Amino acid sequence: xxxxxxxxxxxGTNTAIGIVDExxxxxxxxxxxxxxxxxxxxxxxxLSDAINKMITNxxxxxxDIEIVGIGVGAPNGNYYNxxxxxxxxxxxEGVVHVVKLLKEKFPEMDAIALTNDAxxxxxxxxxxxxxxxxxxxxxxxxxxxxxxxxxxNGDLVYGHDGFAGECGHTTLxxxxxxxxCGAKGHLEAYCSAPGMxxxxxxxxxxxxxxxxPLANHTYNDLTSKMIYDAAVAGDKVAxxxxxxxxxxxxxxxxxxxxxxxxxxxxxxxxPLAAGDFIIKPTKASMEAHLLPxxxxxxxxxxxNLDAGDAAxxxxxxxxxxxxxx
Amino acid sequence: xxxxxxxxxxxGTNTAIGIVDExxxxxxxxxxxxxxxxxxxxxxxxLSDAINKMITNxxxxxxDIEIVGIGVGAPNGNYYNxxxxxxxxxxxEGVVHVVKLLKEKFPEMDAIALTNDAxxxxxxxxxxxxxxxxxxxxxxxxxxxxxxxxxxNGDLVYGHDGFAGECGHTTLxxxxxxxxCGAKGHLEAYCSAPGMxxxxxxxxxxxxxxxxPLANHTYNDLTSKMIYDAAVAGDKVAxxxxxxxxxxxxxxxxxxxxxxxxxxxxxxxxPLAAGDFIIKPTKASMEAHLLPxxxxxxxxxxxNLDAGDAAxxxxxxxxxxxxxx
Numbered sequence: 297x298x299x300x301x302x303x304x305x306x307x308g309t310n311t312a313i314g315i316v317d318e319x320x321x322x323x324x325x326x327x328x329x330x331x332x333x334x335x336x337x338x339x340x341x342x343l344s345d346a347i348n349k350m351i352t353n354x355x356x357x358x359x360d361i362e363i364v365g366i367g368v369g370a371p372n373g374n375y376y377n378x379x380x381x382x383x384x385x386x387x388x389e390g391v392v393h394v395v396k397l398l399k400e401k402f403p404e405m406d407a408i409a410l411t412n413d414a415x416x417x418x419x420x421x422x423x424x425x426x427x428x429x430x431x432x433x434x435x436x437x438x439x440x441x442x443x444x445x446x447x448x449n450g451d452l453v454y455g456h457d458g459f460a461g462e463c464g465h466t467t468l469x470x471x472x473x474x475x476x477c478g479a480k481g482h483l484e485a486y487c488s489a490p491g492m493x494x495x496x497x498x499x500x501x502x503x504x505x506x507x508x509p510l511a512n513h514t515y516n517d518l519t520s521k522m523i524y525d526a527a528v529a530g531d532k533v534a535x536x537x538x539x540x541x542x543x544x545x546x547x548x549x550x551x552x553x554x555x556x557x558x559x560x561x562x563x564x565x566x567p568l569a570a571g572d573f574i575i576k577p578t579k580a581s582m583e584a585h586l587l588p589x590x591x592x593x594x595x596x597x598x599x600n601l602d603a604g605d606a607a608x609x610x611x612x613x614x615x616x617x618x619x620x621x
Numbered sequence: 622x623x624x625x626x627x628x629x630x631x632x633g634t635n636t637a638i639g640i641v642d643e644x645x646x647x648x649x650x651x652x653x654x655x656x657x658x659x660x661x662x663x664x665x666x667x668l669s670d671a672i673n674k675m676i677t678n679x680x681x682x683x684x685d686i687e688i689v690g691i692g693v694g695a696p697n698g699n700y701y702n703x704x705x706x707x708x709x710x711x712x713x714e715g716v717v718h719v720v721k722l723l724k725e726k727f728p729e730m731d732a733i734a735l736t737n738d739a740x741x742x743x744x745x746x747x748x749x750x751x752x753x754x755x756x757x758x759x760x761x762x763x764x765x766x767x768x769x770x771x772x773x774n775g776d777l778v779y780g781h782d783g784f785a786g787e788c789g790h791t792t793l794x795x796x797x798x799x800x801x802c803g804a805k806g807h808l809e810a811y812c813s814a815p816g817m818x819x820x821x822x823x824x825x826x827x828x829x830x831x832x833x834p835l836a837n838h839t840y841n842d843l844t845s846k847m848i849y850d851a852a853v854a855g856d857k858v859a860x861x862x863x864x865x866x867x868x869x870x871x872x873x874x875x876x877x878x879x880x881x882x883x884x885x886x887x888x889x890x891x892p893l894a895a896g897d898f899i900i901k902p903t904k905a906s907m908e909a910h911l912l913p914x915x916x917x918x919x920x921x922x923x924x925n926l927d928a929g930d931a932a933x934x935x936x937x938x939x940x941x942x943x944x945x946x
Binding site for chain 1: 697706707755756757771773774776778779780781782783784785786787788789790791792793794795802803804872875876877879880881882883884909910911912913914915918
């Protein structure tokens with residue numbers, strides 16, 4: 297009997313679903329649209345149907361499998377309540393009781409749990425990835441926003457009301473850039489993909505850099521991939537974008553280290569494809585901001601999870617973790 | 622049989638010792654000088670003699686007592702190793718194995734443990750104080766420096782190598798004031814008692830405030846008590862010192878909340894005697910820096926521990942906590 301778990305990653309546009317074995321291998325993956333109609337009951341029915349269909353398909357080629365549970369990663373996911381709460385990028389209003397609704401559809405499963413996407417990635421790193429032997433680490437996920445998952449003594453930290461791990465909202469610059477959350481100077485406003493674009497446009501203006509390839513794109517068109525390509529081609533503006541992004545990220549990571557004394561910090565997400573362009577300045581800035589007792593001791597590592605599958609693999613890991621309890 | 626624990630607080634000049642019951646009442650207190658001679662063996666012998674003498678005295682008036690253990694709070698205290706490591710304000714060189722040496726002197730005691738002073742204060746708040754019913758909270762201790770103790774799921778967080786809870790070294794201002802640790806812009810450089818003095822002198826210079834009572838003190842003489850007295854008398858510079866100190870502290874506390882989602886933040890130390898002068902701007906700034914999901918939910922509370930005895934009471938609490946394991 298081979299045990300597998302279902303991983304569900306609820307994004308603003310799509311909901312990805314995967315059947316994942318205990319080694320983190322994805323046996324099957326698929327998905328449905330995340331609806332814009334806001335009807336929770338219809339969505340949960342569609343999701344359940346899709347999961348059942350995938351389970352049936354997987355059983356065709358893997359006869360002896362047992363589904364142990366479902367892990368769900370979602371924006372504003374609250375582990376304690378099993379809810380998605382006031383997620384700005386989803387069409388559902390207020391509080392959605394995802395775990396309760398899924399338990400009604402799958403009463404035979406012991407482990408159904410939900411958390412936010414960054415926490416799911418951290419659990420994925422712990423169950424399948426580079427943090428397998430670690431008890432204390434923090435995962436930063438860089439993308440449209442910046443999320444994080446905090447692990448202390450081998451357990452994810454949810455805090456008093458389930459929302460711990462919002463390291464992307466550390467204030468880096470007093471009265472700095474407006475953050476999507478409404479506050480100012482948060483890390484996310486500097487180190488997310490849109491944050492890198494903001495830095496690029498500031499630098500174009502600062503240097504009047506008409507000869508930079510970045511000067512030929514509109515604000516709405518410029519992507520972090522274009523900044524990376526320009527950096528590879530030696531563009532000074534693009535190189536400085538990575539320098540500054542790393543400088544800011546290193547400052548925030550140092551704050552995290554001072555709080556938690558982790559063994560390692562893992563970095564995950566699109567901007568990490570730039571490798572040393574982002575890792576080197578982040579490491580230098582992190583060390584510069586640290587107390588002597590922490591200097592040259594904390595590992596800064598790219599995530600070991602496969603970028604394409606990390607969201608569903610991480611979500612599935614939540615089910616394994618739940619079974620351990 | 623009444624159970625009591627010994628609390629030891631090792632400071633730069635004095636080592637305070639107390640015999641504390643399970644309710645946090647100090648039955649007896651005393652102390653010895655923390656030596657400047659750097660001789661660890663002599664110091665541990667003196668400390669053991671003082672503890673034994675106090676135990677004997679307490680037994681004279683409380684016949685049926687049992688000493689369950691010794692908790693030690695010390696700068697740069699490492700819980701995992703039971704050591705004080707490279708403490709800049711103590712005369713001991715390198716690593717001092719305090720717990721090992723005390724166990725040789727008191728082989729009959731089960732619970733002998735050591736941590737840093739801020740962690741000890743947090744455990745004190747949890748065992749005896751305002752955090753008795755809390756599982757997730759953070760304690761900030763404001764004094765010559767700024768320390769902190771982080772509690773998650775009812776346990777103090779030590780992290781991978783025992784040094785978690787250095788929230789005083791969160792970077793608040795990029796490239797800001799020089800911190801005692803050598804880095805720049807750390808919270809401690811703004812919100813410790815010396816940090817408040819630095820703010821006062823900046824403001825005197827900014828406003829050329831010759832009519833402020835603070836203008837009549839040298840840099841080396843000015844104390845945070847003088848700033849408090851001036852604020853009570855309505856001095857604008859002194860009032861702005863508290864405003865700015867609270868503004869900075871609130872920014873750092875918001876970072877802590879984003880990491881850990883605690884139920885409450887406790888504040889302890891000399892500057893808290895100023896009450897609302899410091900609490901109000903701290904609270905306002907904390908709320909302004911928070912994500913909406915955290916706003917108006919996290920309690921900001923003065924410590925419930927008696928300021929005079931908090932260090933030994935907190936240290937003694939470490940012994941009780943150790944017994945629970």
